[in-house]
Every structure is written in C-alpha cells, then in structure tokens.
Amino acid sequence: MTQRRFHLVLNVNSGTVQALGVTEPDLEAMFKEYGLEVEIDADPDLSLDQRIEKALASDADTVIAAGGDGTVTALATAVIDSDKSLAILPLGTANLLARDLGLPLDLKECVAALAAMEPLSIDVSEVNGTIFLHKAVIGVLPELAAGRERIRGEGWGAKIGYMRYFFRRLSRARRLALEISTGDGQTRIERVQSIAVACNAYDEGLGRFFHRDKLDTGLLTIYVLRHLNAGDIFRLAAGMIAGRWRDDEAIDISTARSVSIRSKKPRLQAMIDGEVQSVEVPLNFKIYPRALTVLAPIKAVKEELAEDQAENRSEDLPQAARLPA
Template structure:
C-alpha cells in the first residue's frame, strides 16, 4: 500500500453529524505514514459514482471507499481485474462486508486497522451476470429492505427502524411458490422468502466464517402457517435460524430460482433494492476481489 486513493461518501450515515472536511483531513493524515502518497476526496451523488467507477484505473495501487454497502458494492464491481486492493472505511448503517472482515465501525479504529491491513482474495457472486459481495434475497428480505427505507423516512433511528421494518415486512410478505435448482438438482418450495449468500453464514451474528469457500448458499424460509412464519421471522432477527426446521439451506456453485411464471421480482442485493428479471441466476466467482482486512482478523480468504 504505497499510493492510496480514498473516496468518501459525504452523505454516508455516520458523517451526517460530523464535519466531513475534518474527517477527510483526519483520513489523509492517519494514512499518510511511511512515505505513502494518499489522495482523499469527499464526494456525493454522481461525482462519487463517477470516481468509484474510474478508481480501477490510475497510478494508485489501493482504493479505500468510505461509505455504506451501496458504495462498497459499486467499488467491488468496478475492481474486477483492476490489480488494485480494495479497502473499506465503514461509514454506512449496515456495512455487511466490513462486518464479515472484522473492520471496526469507529473511524479512528478503522483507520488504524487499514494502516496495518493485509491483502486477501475473496469470492464474489453474480446475480443475472451482475456481481455482488455478500447477500441477495427476495420475499421477506426484499420487503424488509423496502420497509426499512419507509422507517428511515419516518425519521426513526436504527434501534427502532429494524424491528418496525421486520414487522412491516412480515405483514406484507405472502406465500410464494418457487423452484430452486442447485447445481442441476431442482426442488419446489412454498415459501415466504429466499436468501442467497456468497459462502456460508457459519460465524455468529450472521457472519461468514470464510470468504473463499467457492460456494453459494441459498436459504429458503418455508411457509408453514402464520405462527411458523412469525417464529421464522423472529429467528432470522435473533440469529437462531439454523435450528429452525422451516428454514432449508442448500449450498452449491450455480443456483437458479424461478417463481411460477412471473417475469420480474423485487430483490435486495447487498442492501440495494432492484427489480430483477426471472429466473434469478446466481453463480459464484472464486477469489474475484482483492480485499484489505485487519491484520488481527482471523485467516479468512487466501492471502495474496
């Protein structure tokens, strides 16, 4: 890490109550050690999008994105074959990938972690050809994303927004009939949700134990009646879902999900809600991204 480009999302959640320029200066000073050249830009809107898309080019060897899952997802997609390492400064509200690699959410601690970070290669997935780094789901999960946005518009903090969003999502989610094909083997489910993850959630708190298993895992929440639906929803929120008999998990490299003749469905992928064409075709892309992780993090991924 000798020449570092840092792109900060000025509209990121944790910057809303801070002086963005002061944060920019702090980042520049903290990372400019041992003769590193560091360029830090505070951007938003289309300017940020353009900068992230162009970040795979240029003389820098490392790109650090400060923002939430949307900014990180865009950066991950733009760094295919770039030869540059991607670092994350978690400034959003969910920070899925940052959570998995053990990146601290405190800005100062995160900068310390980035200063001594090591580089690993991690898997990514594709949904209908578009890359993503962690999770993609529909049914309850897409309704949860929509409801969370509603709760935020109401001005609720995260402490209240998450349970209220879960309640709204459960009310809005009905039974869906899906066909799930994993590596050529097909099964039919009457469900109210399905979630696809890049590698498996084997750690506590919805955390992936490894990022280089070369696997996808699909989790189908079966519709077994109103009480079972409520329990499954509660288990999903409290991290006790592995023991729920109504939640079926299947792993493989290639997953296709169809929904009874429907042409499109809402899908939440790494926190981004989109209207996707059916069937949904997921593939794993092994070791597709070079990622900076805290030096103290467990040995997840393959050290490059």
Template sequence: MRHTVVINARAGTVLAAGSDAFAARVEAAFAAYGCSAEIRLVPPRELDDALSLAIADEEAIPVIAGGDGTINGVLPILLQAERPVGILPLGTVNVLGRDLGLIGTLERQIEALCMGEPVTMDIGRVNDRLFHSLSGMGFFSLMAREREYARRRFPFSRAIAFAVAMTRSILFTRPITVEIRVAGERREVKADAVLVTINSFDGPEWRRSRLDGGMFEVHILNAGGLLSRCKAALSVVSGTWKSSKHLTSFMSDEVTLIRRDTKRGHITFDGEVERKAGELAYRLLPKAVQVIAARAQSV
C-alpha cells in the same frame, strides 16, 4: 504510505457529521497511524470515475468508503482493478466490512486498513447483476425496502429507523413461492424468505470465515405465523439465524431461482432492492476481486 480515499458524499455517516468535518476526521485518523490520505468526497453518480482514477494512480493505495450498497455499485470497477482496493465501511449493516475485520470506530477501521493485507474474494452474478455478499427475496427484500423508507422518515436516528423497518417487515411479510433448480434437480418451496450468500456465514453476527470458498449457500426460511416470524426476525438481528428450526440450508456452486407467485418480484443485492422477472441464474466469479482485510485469508 499514501492513500486515495473516495467517499460517497451521500453516505449517512458523512451527512450526519457534515462533509468537511468528516473528511478532516478521516485525514487525521490516517495521519495518526503513519499514513497520508487524499480525501475525495463525490456524489454517488461519480463514484465509478473517481475510483477508477484512484486505482490508476500506482503511487497510492485506493480506498472506497461507503456502505454495502456503495461497494455493490462499484463492483464492475473492482473487477477491472489489477490491484488490491481498501474498503472503509460507512453503512448501517456493513456485512462486507465486518467480514474483512473492519469493525469498531472509524479510527479503528482506518488503523486496520493501514495495517491490513490483501485477500481475494468471490463475487456473485445473477444474470447480468453483480453482488459481493448476499441476495434475497421475501422478508429480506422487504426489510431492505423498509429500511430505506425508514431512513428518510427518521434521518436523526439509525436505531429508530432500523426498529421501524424490522417491525413493518415482520407485519407485512407474505409467503412467496419459489422454484429452485440445483444440479439438474428442481423443487418448489413456499417460504417467508430465500437468501443466497456467497460462501457460508458460519460465524456469529453475520460473519464469513472465508471469502474465496467458491460456493453459494442457499437458505430457505419458513417461519409460518406472526409469532414464529418475530422469533425468526430476532434471530436474524442477533446473528443466531442459522440455528433456527425454521431454516433449511444447502451449498452449491450455482443455483437458479424462479418466482412462481408473481410475474415480477423484489430482490435485494447487498441491501439494494430491484424488481426482477424470470429466471435468476446465480453463478460465481471465483477469486475475482482483491481487497484489503484486517484478518487472514481464512480463519
């Protein structure tokens, strides 16, 4: 079984190990499980073309390697693919990788890819912007921005970078005012964060038992003071956030969000932060992408 592995050469895991050493480790891991792999390390701007070429080769299984942001960036290519694509998670959080059962060491993840099965995934669209797992504003967008800043300041330690980003996010989060429109109804909320997830994160440690349920889950976090915000942030890290008394959640197949406190605010898409103005119309593309998972379609 032959794989073509397209790797983001700027992924933190690659930079930490060195590109040649990392490529050799990936190739050796595939070989250990009876699979061959052609490794293509490419800069972020060339990922689309490299992945398209890998998908076009019907004699090999295409694999894209990178963090949640890397996967987010190639979603237009995945939407056009008419075959399953493997994902090798190399990021810090790896929300999608964990949902696919790709956990543990790099070698264990590659073993799971070699033994995995295709599953279908819903994809979200916000106006003309795609995302595969979650989109948020308030605390979540600030956390994503602070994490990128901390990575540059502390490239030698992901743990330190994450701790610094979390601390600064807790200290500097300010309430946002958001109008929420669902099924012809509207309400205005003041909250520390609003998070939209594709399907329900119903398992521990940010896990979705189903990726093709055809629904959004909208979460409104109103933690209040600094101490409550600290507790809420710790619950986000520990994966117990859905049981927080400060959280209100509901399901819908579409939702529209409008920031009312600023003309243009930050919003995160799978950890990538942008500034957006006006209405944010969330719509689903059901079962739009096929990927390779190390677990069944639903649990």
C-alpha cells in the same frame, strides 16, 4: 516493502458520514498522521460511476471505499477486473464485509491499521450480471426493507407506524412458488415466503448476526424460508442471539456452485447487498472463487494461508492416509 498509494472514494451522502461529521480535511489529517499517501475524492457533484472511473484511472494500487455496504459493493465490482486492491473504511450502518474481515469499526483505528494490512483473496457472487458480496434476497423481506428505508432518519412516530406496517404486511404475505435448480442438476419446487442466496455461509455463535468466518469456500448458500410469521421472527431472532438458528424448522439450508430461480412472474423484487431492485426472471446465480483482493488484518491473511497449506498437505497424502481413524 513499497508504500501503498491509496485513492479514497468518500460517500458524503452516507448517513453515518453525516452523523459523524466526517470531512475530507479530517481524512487527510488522519492519513498524514500515519504517514499514508492518499488522494481523496469527496466530490458530491460527480456521479458514483464517474468517481469510480477516476479511481480506476489513478496511479493508486489500492482503492478505498469509505461508506456503507452499497459503496463497498459498487467499488468492488469495479476493481475485480483491474490490477488494484480494495480497502474499506467502515462508514455504514451494517458494515457487513468489514465485520467479516475483522476490520476496526472505529474510523481512526481503521486508518491506523491500513499500513499493516495484507491482501486477501475472497469470493464474489453474481445474479443476472450484478455483483454482490453478501447476499441476494427475494420474497417478502425486500418489500419490508424498502419500507424501512423510506422512514430512515424520521422520528419515533414514523418508526412506530412502520412496525404496524411490518406485522400487517407480514400477516398478509403470500408465499411465492419458485423452481430452484442447482448446477449439479437438482431441481425442486418450493413455496416460500423468502429465499436468500449468500456468498459463502453465515455462521452460528453467540451474538453473531450474519457473520461469515469463511469468505473463500467457492460455494453459494441457499436459505429457504418456507413460512415467516411473527412467531418465526421472534424465535429466529432469539436463536441468532443464542447462536443456534441453523436448525430452525422454518429454514432449509443447502449449498451449490450455481443456482437458477424461476417464477411465473416476469420480474421479482430483490434486495442485493441491501439495495432493493427489480430483477428479471430467471435469476441466475454464480460464484467466482477468490476473484476480489481486499486488504485485511494480518491475522485473517495468516489464517487463510494456514488453511491453504493444510489443504495442500492433505492432497499430497495417499488416499488411505486421509481416511478418519
């Protein structure tokens, strides 16, 4: 097999990168130790857009996002329409896609595993032209998340102050009136505290917070929170820890291939893959099946191939043979 050529984009401003003290020479040494060919871009003076242009112009077949989920999404957006694959070195706080793919979260272990990884095709989603890999959330949650970002790295006093703000803001939050239309022609009016549109579905399971086993179903999952108070938060958190939250009375869950959300407001605050931004209404969501090629551990790739083969065998059977006994 031809050896892969990697172009690595390091987010030197990532809190995790700075906390771990990850440097360009450290990464060069790791890749050399495992016999991997890499060009590393750790230039803090260039904008991310400029660095992405360099990555796309390189002769590498795989671009590595070395940073958090925001870095991963930005690079994924760029490589979707290219002939390059995406790889991830999880150097963020949440590392959501890396966890979904089953990547080692230890930096050195992940570098060591790169050589044996194989391409995996996964879905990507879009809202009003912005690509996302996980979810987009509107309502009270983006505002609370923005407040959390403002105190990142601050001391305990700021954290305690944020908790006071969190529960005070939650108690005063007004529900949004939204019109939700799906591609199958269904339309409904909801009054919500928050609504999330996810690329595929989050699974239940003991201690599995926001984890997706399936990344290629071709479906958006819509999570509607009609009410969200302190009691709801504690109950939902306990349910997530126990692995039983999808049937909680505060949540309504549905799926669709496309979704449009309208409001009387001209713009809404949205948290898209962890980044809070103002988005023009209506919010139009789409999903692109298996549009992104990422490197994943061989186990994940084999599981996808096995599922594809099982589906193909099922399609080849006569209709009667596919009916349950």
